[in-house]
Amino acid sequence: MSGVTGAADVPAPAPTGPGLDEATARRRFVAVSFLFWLPIGMSLAPAVLLFTERGMGLAAVAGFFAAHSLTAAAMELPTGGFSDVIGRRAVLATAGLLNLTALTLLGLTTAAWVFILGMVLMGSARALSSGPAEAWYVDTVHAAAGPDADVRTGLARGSSAVSVALALGTLLGGALPWLLGLGPDPGAWLTDATSGLVLPLSVPALLGAVVEVVFVLHVLRALSEPPRPKATPRTILSGVPAAVAEGLRLGARDVLVRRVLLAASAAGAALATLELLTPGRAAALTGAAESGAVLFAGLACAGFVCSALGSQLAPAAARWTGSSERAVLVGLGAGAAGLALLGITASTASSTDAFATATAAAGYGLVYLGLGIAGPNENDLLHRRVDSSGRATALSVQSLALQLCGAAAGLVAGVLPLGPLPWLLAAAVLLAGALLWFRRAAPEPPENARLDQDTPIAAPQEARPHARPR
DSSP states (O other), X not given: OOSSTTOTTSOOOOOOOTTOOHHHHHHHHHHHHHHHHHHHHHHHTTHHHHXXXXXXXXXXXXXXXXXXXXXXXXXXXXXXXXXXXXOHHHHHHHHHHHHHHHHXXXXXXXXXXXHHHHHHHHHHXXXXXXXXXXXXXXXXXXHHHOTTOOOHHHHHHHHHHHHHHHHHHHHHHHHHHHHTTSTTOHHHHHHHHTTTSSOGGGHHHHHHHHHHHHHHHHHHHHOOOOOOOOOOHHHHHHHHXXXXXXXXHHHHHOHHHHHHHHHHHHHHHHHHHHHHHHHHHHHHHHTSHHHHHHHHHHHHHHXXXXXXXXXXXXXXXXXXXXXXXXXXXXXXXXXXXXXXXXXXXXXGGGTTOHHHHHHHHHHHHHHHHXXXXXHHHHHHHHHTTSOGGGHHHHHHHHHHHHHHHHHHHHHHHHHSOSSHHHHHHHHHHHHHHHHTTSSOOOOOOOXXXXXXXXXXXXXXXXXXXXXXXO
8 A cells, every 4th residue: 555656766665663662652752742842832932022022013023923824834745745755853853953043043133034034944844843753653653563553642642742842831931031030130131241132032932942952862863764765856856746646635535534634624723713812802801911911821821731631531532432533523522612612701791700701711721622632533543544655744734724724714713803703603613523523434444455545345344545435
């Protein structure tokens, strides 16, 4: 079975991690996930304040973040194919080096064009990082224990590590500048000593650059891979487009993969609405933008913790419900219920009521908890439908679906009137994503049916990712 057809110049390597057992692969995957996202959480928490402190207007700040998002979206599919062609370790190390450069620029510069460059580099790193670590983990486990090995636990722990890293990074990034202003005011001393080059708000980004060094070294040491065919300009130019095209075709012809992509799209719409509208509600609750920002930071941290908890519960949810598909249904349904609670409590009359506030906070946590449960189970299903040669590309297609639908939903939520409507619309979208899983897809055939992807399927229960779908 081939995960990427048409890439004759790029033979798929044997998916093996020399000498690694399942537990070791899981620990290394969790460490890589944590180390990549920790500096991002640290740098993004004070980013807006840092930009404005350097003299940038809000329109310029919005442009910086747009540069990040557009770069990540544009590079998502090509970089996924790149990882499938030249290897997971090389691509992840490159992502770390790009983030290292970007964080250093953001922490030290005062020029708008350098800020844009830094955000473009971060967007590039984000695109490069979406898939290689997870693909490496699944390949390694499959090599050690066979293609039917359970990868849900490792995927859940990796997802939890991402959430914990973002929560911890957000807290550190928000607290460090404040701590530097206490006592003898070391922050002022640092600014004077560097002639204004380093501000207290710069410290989280610069500290994040140090963490990126650790990340790159860990990737190069820990993520062992088998030798791949030497990448040449010819193999890259032929292999990457073929990998991208195969990833798109897979989503079109495989029912279960299509459900995964649609569920990711629904989750992107939910998250975009949540992230766009929650800061305003926090400011309205506290009565001031500054205190609202502090409240939102606390909510964001709590959301990441709920997401980590949901990811930890993902394998158990699959066992309790009987399958990964049912667990996705439950997780997305819980997220839709959380958005509905936020919508019900969004009216002006109840926005400052204590009970409504507590209900809204519960709904906020429920969204992240539900998405945390759904994510690892979706990816477990996805990895059972693709093989090593197209694994990172499939993950990139999934990430692109989430980002594009999130961007569209953010635009829609931004033009709708404030109140229950945008929240309830997002809840309806996420509920539609949950209902996709109400009926189970046909399972995979036995191993001996995988040899010919064009062999007709004789029985309803015999469906394969690369066979013609029923």
